Amino acid sequence: MSTQDKAKWFKFLILILGGGTIYKLANLKDAFYVPMQEFMGLSHTEIGLLLSANAIIATGLFVVGGVLADRFDTRKLIPLGLLGTGALGLYLATFPPFNSLMIVFCLLAVCADCIYWPALLKAVRGLGDDKEQGRLFGLLEGGRGVIDTLVAFSALGVFIAMGAAEAGLKAAIVFYSVIDIAAGVLTWFLLKGAQPAQATTRKNPAANLMQAVKVPAIWLVSFNVFMVYIVYCGLTYFIPYLKEVYGLPVALVGAYGIINQYMLKILGGPAGGFLADKQFKSPSRYLKWAFLALLPMMAMILLVPKSPGYIYAGMAATLSFAFIVFSMRGVFWAPMGEVGIAAHITGSAFGIGCLIGYAPGMFAYVGYGAILDRFPGPQGYNYVFISMMVLAVIGFVVASRLHRLVRNTAQVAGGEAQAAAG
Template sequence: MTTRDKAKWLRFLILILGGGTIYKLASLKDAFYVPMQEFMGLSHTEIGLLLSANAIIATALFVVGGMLADRFDTRKLIPLGLLGTGSLGLYLATFPPFSNLLIVFCLLAVCADCIFWPSLLKAIRNLGDDNEQGRLFGLLEGGRGVIDTVVAFSALGVFVAMGSGEAGLKSAILFYSVIDMIAGTLTWFLLKGGTPQAAAKAKNGWSNLLEAVKVPGIWLVSLNVFMVYIVYCGLTYFIPYLKEMYGLPVALVGAYGIMNQYFLKILGGPAGGFIADKQFKSTSRYLKWAFLALLPLMGVILLIPKSPSFIYAGMAATLSFALIVFSMRGVFWAPMGEVGIPQHITGSAFGIGCLIGYAPGMFAYVIYGTLLDHFPGQQGYNYVFSLMSVLAIVGFMVSTLLYRTVQKKSPACAGVAVPQG
């Protein structure tokens, strides 16, 4: 391996470190959904509102973040987002009233989704050519899963060590905050040695944005991400589902939540990139059939008897469903290579993609949470899981259209059409 390759993969590992830590506070519900209800006094609907407020601000600012990533040095924006997130976590640990929680979750979106995320995506894209995009993004998701799992299980250990009560939850939040600040400090110093960004500043942010808007493929890729993400949002409700329907203990609910939301990234991201390349020869084609594979698994989840004796079957079925979704998340940005996005507008392209693709975060959690609050017990979960199945069918149709569009571009775009996963 050459010195240049070593430097490239070192920067990649540093970027994974930031990507695997910055969303822990905004996604506190992944490991601590039930403790948030018990010790912060939040209902399903209120947690959904916090997540939606975060997503609304994120969605509104994704394009701004893309323009920032094209205009300013991502080596400065990335640590800035991490340090800001950690600082907000220090206040979150005081358990402020719900109105203040809404403000905190909105500011977390500014730090993570506007300042950090488009810069991270651009930095990853610029690490390799179009033939490496599937592999790079798949490894990004897998690497984030490793960091996610280690950090989240450590936070759960802090929670248990502090008594699994209010003090435990506050300590876990402080732990996340300190980790963010450490990651921000490391990225600030370790990314400074990287190669300066290409001079995309010859055009201003608005020119890059307008150029990106005119690329038709961006819109289909973005809609495809939208469909994956709206199904992904539903994975959160496997956590209370196992507790309410199967009686899973609170400590195990936290462990399951970490596996469901973090550990599966380790397997799903790289697996999605490998399968898309080696078996399907196209990420858009893989996404099409992955959507279809979700339907029989959801049927199994709905049919398993709701009894403590079937708890392991319920866990296995829901984790299998989540694994496929995470394999899709690992590669859902890779079709940007298939549709041929110029390097100098990468930030703006990802800003548009994030604006549309992550939009479900604005309303999906509220819809799912409201269904569960209005239809308690099995009926509510039946509605939520059935809705996820319908959305998977729509996703199958969108991915089919994307794949057909990519096929029509061949052989003219054969050089960039198939990212290697």
């Protein structure tokens, strides 16, 4: 491995460190939902309001974040987002009143989703050529899963060590905050070799954004992410499905949840990157056929007999489906490199992509939940899973159009190269 390659992968590891820690505070409910209720005095509705406020602000500011990523050096934006998140966490650990918590969760979205995330995506894209995009984004997703798992379990250990009470929750929040601050400091000092924004910025931010808006390929990539993400949201309901329909024991609920939320993220992202780059030779081509592969997997879930004797078959079928989805999540940003987005509008392109692609987070859970409330029991789950199949078909159509555009772009580029050589 050359010195240049070593430097590239070192920077990549530093980026993964921040990517696996910055969302822990905004998603405090993942590991500490009940402690938030008991020790912060929050109701289900209040926690829901905090999460909704965070999601709305995040979605509204993704495009702004893309503009910032094109205007300023990502080496400055990335640590700024981490340091800001850490500082907000230290204040969160004081257990402020609910109105202040709303402000904190809104500002967490500003730091993580506006300042940090589009800059991270741009930085990752800049680490490799178009042939490496699937691998890089797949490893980013898998690496974030590893860091996410280690940090989450470490915080849980801190909580338990401090007595699993109010002091423990405050200590866990401080732990998350210190990790973010440390990652921000490391990023600032260890990414000094990154290419400055001035080298790629040719126009003012508004012009970059308007140019990006007019590129059809960016919208196709964005809607492709949208289709993957809306199917991904449905994975949440596999756990209650197995518990209610198959009588999954409480002990297995925890084990299944760890595998479904952590192990598959760690394994699926790199697997998707490898398949996209090495086997399919194109992330967009892989995504197209992966959407199609979801259909027989979901048919298998629907056909497994609904009785406790088939619980392991149900678990295997749902985990297999989820694995494919996580492999798709690992590479759904990689087509940004395939479609030839100009370097100076990369941040704006990712901002638009995040705005459209992550939008299902605002309504998909409500939609799926409404179906389950309207049709209790196996019938409701069948309707949800059939809806996911229909969405996968739509995703196949979108990904097919995206892959066709990628092929046309490659053919045009090849023709220009031949003409220049001649």
